[in-house]
Amino acid sequence: MTRRADAEATAAAADLARRDHPSADPVTRRAGANAAQTGAGHRARSGVTSGGPALRAASANAANPANVPVLEAVGLRFAYERASPIIDGFTALFEPGELVALTGPSGRGKSTLLYLLGLLVRPLAGQVLFEGEPTGILNDAQRARLRATRLGFVFQDAALDPTRSILDNVVETSLYRGVDRRRSLTRARALVERFGVERRAESRPGQISGGQAQRIALCRALMNDPRLILADEPTGNLDRESAAIVLGAFRERAEAGACVLIATHDLALVSQCDRELAL
Amino acid sequence: MSARTDTGGAAPGGPPRAVVRETAASAGAGRAVVRETAAFVGVVRAVVREAVASAVAARVASVLTVTVVAVLCAVVLLTTGRTVGAQNAIVASIDSAATRSVIVRAPASSGLDTTVLDRLAHSGGVASATAFGPADDVVNAAFPGGQRVSLRAEYSLPVASGTPPTAAGGDAPASASPAAGRALGLADGIGAVASVATGAAYDVLGVRALPDYLRFLDPVVLVPERTDDVPTPAAGSAPHPVSVLVVVATSSAQVEAVAALVTSVLGVTSRDGVTVTTSAALTALRGSVQAQLGEFSRSFTLLVFGVGGVAVAAVLYGLVLLRRRDFGRRRALGASRSLIVALLLAQVAVLGTAGSAVGCLGAAITLLATGDPLPTVSFIAAVAPLSVLTALAASVAPALIASTREPLRELRVP
Numbered sequence: 001m002t003r004r005a006d007a008e009a010t011a012a013a014a015d016l017a018r019r020d021h022p023s024a025d026p027v028t029r030r031a032g033a034n035a036a037q038t039g040a041g042h043r044a045r046s047g048v049t050s051g052g053p054a055l056r057a058a059s060a061n062a063a064n065p066a067n068v069p070v071l072e073a074v075g076l077r078f079a080y081e082r083a084s085p086i087i088d089g090f091t092a093l094f095e096p097g098e099l100v101a102l103t104g105p106s107g108r109g110k111s112t113l114l115y116l117l118g119l120l121v122r123p124l125a126g127q128v129l130f131e132g133e134p135t136g137i138l139n140d141a142q143r144a145r146l147r148a149t150r151l152g153f154v155f156q157d158a159a160l161d162p163t164r165s166i167l168d169n170v171v172e173t174s175l176y177r178g179v180d181r182r183r184s185l186t187r188a189r190a191l192v193e194r195f196g197v198e199r200r201a202e203s204r205p206g207q208i209s210g211g212q213a214q215r216i217a218l219c220r221a222l223m224n225d226p227r228l229i230l231a232d233e234p235t236g237n238l239d240r241e242s243a244a245i246v247l248g249a250f251r252e253r254a255e256a257g258a259c260v261l262i263a264t265h266d267l268a269l270v271s272q273c274d275r276e277l278a279l
Numbered sequence: 280m281s282a283r284t285d286t287g288g289a290a291p292g293g294p295p296r297a298v299v300r301e302t303a304a305s306a307g308a309g310r311a312v313v314r315e316t317a318a319f320v321g322v323v324r325a326v327v328r329e330a331v332a333s334a335v336a337a338r339v340a341s342v343l344t345v346t347v348v349a350v351l352c353a354v355v356l357l358t359t360g361r362t363v364g365a366q367n368a369i370v371a372s373i374d375s376a377a378t379r380s381v382i383v384r385a386p387a388s389s390g391l392d393t394t395v396l397d398r399l400a401h402s403g404g405v406a407s408a409t410a411f412g413p414a415d416d417v418v419n420a421a422f423p424g425g426q427r428v429s430l431r432a433e434y435s436l437p438v439a440s441g442t443p444p445t446a447a448g449g450d451a452p453a454s455a456s457p458a459a460g461r462a463l464g465l466a467d468g469i470g471a472v473a474s475v476a477t478g479a480a481y482d483v484l485g486v487r488a489l490p491d492y493l494r495f496l497d498p499v500v501l502v503p504e505r506t507d508d509v510p511t512p513a514a515g516s517a518p519h520p521v522s523v524l525v526v527v528a529t530s531s532a533q534v535e536a537v538a539a540l541v542t543s544v545l546g547v548t549s550r551d552g553v554t555v556t557t558s559a560a561l562t563a564l565r566g567s568v569q570a571q572l573g574e575f576s577r578s579f580t581l582l583v584f585g586v587g588g589v590a591v592a593a594v595l596y597g598l599v600l601l602r603r604r605d606f607g608r609r610r611a612l613g614a615s616r617s618l619i620v621a622l623l624l625a626q627v628a629v630l631g632t633a634g635s636a637v638g639c640l641g642a643a644i645t646l647l648a649t650g651d652p653l654p655t656v657s658f659i660a661a662v663a664p665l666s667v668l669t670a671l672a673a674s675v676a677p678a679l680i681a682s683t684r685e686p687l688r689e690l691r692v693p
Contacts, residue, residue: 112687115686115687118611120610120611120686120687121686121687140615141615144613144614144615145613146613147611147612148613149613153611153612159604159608159611161605163337164332164336173612173613175325175326176612176613176614176618177613178321178322178325180321181325181328220612
């Protein structure tokens with residue numbers, strides 16, 4: 001299955017390269033340069049040696065790992081059991097420092113796409129490349145390790161463990177990353193202090209507001225200095241002030257070289273992103 | 280021109296460079312092993328810590344799991360354990376000298392005498408040997424017309440194993456069995472008896488309960504003879520006649536061999552009327568008790584563990600269903616499937632250990648309070664870890680189910 005998906009992804013990328021198509025199906029409303037880079041990325045991965053600016057850009061990226069795209073999606077297809085595909089042929093490139101809004105009507109597959117890009121589910125076809133490396137060949141433990149060490153998730157309802165304290169929630173991923181808990185606690189305290197929830201550090205999630213819970217989820221996502229942050233409606237239940245704090249943290253992380261992908265309906269949030277991918 | 284020695288590039292006086300490289304590589308490998316071991320220990324500690332924290336956090340599920348394992352342990356100990364305790368008591372009772380005795384009855388014409396004791400004294404497998412002389416009818420000396428009871432001389436010798444004689448032995452005074460004391464009308468077994476045939480008188484100075492394997496002599500008055508009175512061939516004196524010889528083997532398994540030995544060393548002049556009896560029926564009973572009760576115990580234990588395992592699995596499956604969102608979140612945040620399984624198994628191990636301790640303690644207190652036989656320490660020591668293992672085995676399937684929770688399904692907000 002994985003090999004077939006890889007082969008299909010490669011074929012899709014080659015096809016894109018031959019047609020010199022700047023971008024596949026999702027509409028790229030802004031940032032045409034990014035769309036061009038998307039095509040370049042596909043050509044580079046497909047091994048087509050047609051030359052030209054895109055290939056040269058890819059070669060430059062290979063020479064300098066800091067310029068390697070954080071994430072590439074190539075011809076992704078996914079369907080829930082016997083239903084028709086909710087995502088079909090999704091191809092996109094996500095660069096370091098980008099804040100990308102993923103928009104679209106409900107049911108169009110925004111969350112599903114986030115989970116695909118976050119390596120939580122495997123596509124039926126297509127390929128996800130993280131920092132230039134194909135992830136389809138990784139086994140469950142390797143994908144889990146990648147999620148724990150390089151990715152940060154912020155879920156719509158924060159998804160905190162209601163039975164554990166705020167600090168325990170923030171340091172939860174240290175177990176999955178194999179990092180010493182005491183060392184993680186120091187960083188966790190610094191993060192909760194930075195986001196103004198240090199007074200509730202020993203509280204349970206049920207004792208704090210939705211905005212505070214989302215900030216805690218943000219702290220948890222930032223614990224590993226992620227290269228990619230995937231946020232599913234992170235400001236959906238937040239007031240303006242909390243939303244600004246969350247967005248500020250995302251922007252800061254992007255400026256540090258990460259890529260932030262946000263699935264949202266919040267137009268105010270979309271307007272502050274670098275580009276929008278509409279499904 | 281000076282001679283040049285190849286030192287392998289080593290510094291003068293130092294080891295060759297190749298050896299240094301090898302030593303450094305070996306030290307590096309050693310450090311790597313130490314690092315890996317430390318990392319593994321760190322992971323195990325982190326997993327156990329997380330498991331304990333999860334167990335404390337999910338109180339209801341934890342209490343249920345502890346209760347199921349405790350009940351599992353207690354049921355095994357209060358049923359099978361008690362049966363095993365009773366079985367041990369029965370077997371111990373059977374294993375008393377009764378099942379280990381070999382009884383020889385010989386008429387006077389056979390020529391069996393006390394020299395047989397000397398021959399048996401140096402034989403292996405013999406715990407004790409006691410010879411009884413021919414029966415002599417006696418009556419209470421105060422009531423010549425009273426009820427007659429047999430009187431026998433009793434000869435006992437320590438044997439090679441050093442086991443003391445089972446009967447009184449030595450120069451102890453004559454004693455009556457309880458039945459003989461009643462028949463002779465001796466108050467508290469004290470008085471005098473007289474031989475009906477010879478008129479010889481004997482002082483009886485007490486009642487002596489007979490062990491099981493001598494009950495066939497009852498009612499009887501026994502007159503222990505001094506051990507140094509027992510003649511030996513070396514002493515050259517005439518031996519005393521023997522009509523009953525009781526030999527006790529050191530173990531049930533030795534009975535047949537001892538019976539053969541006794542038969543071979545009897546030294547009788549005629550085998551007519553000589554009978555050798557072993558407690559084969561009791562030995563068979565012992566085997567039967569062990570086999571049947573043992574089989575029952577094993578079957579019942581398996582049944583209880585099976586039912587307990589299903590109960591643990593049901594509780595844990597419920598726990599997994601309740602915590603499916605929790606497992607989905609963990610998976611999303613980077614927990615691998617194997618880590619989820621390890622976390623759940625560690626949690627069950629912790630709770631199972633607590634449950635088995637509670638169950639064993641509760642069962643032991645109950646058995647002590649009711650006065651029922653306690654199973655052996657080794658039995659309890661086996662049941663406790665077996666309960667934990669049963670719980671662990673039962674939790675594998677729920678743990679695997681937990682590890683396959685898809686974050687996509689569990690974390691989506693409707």
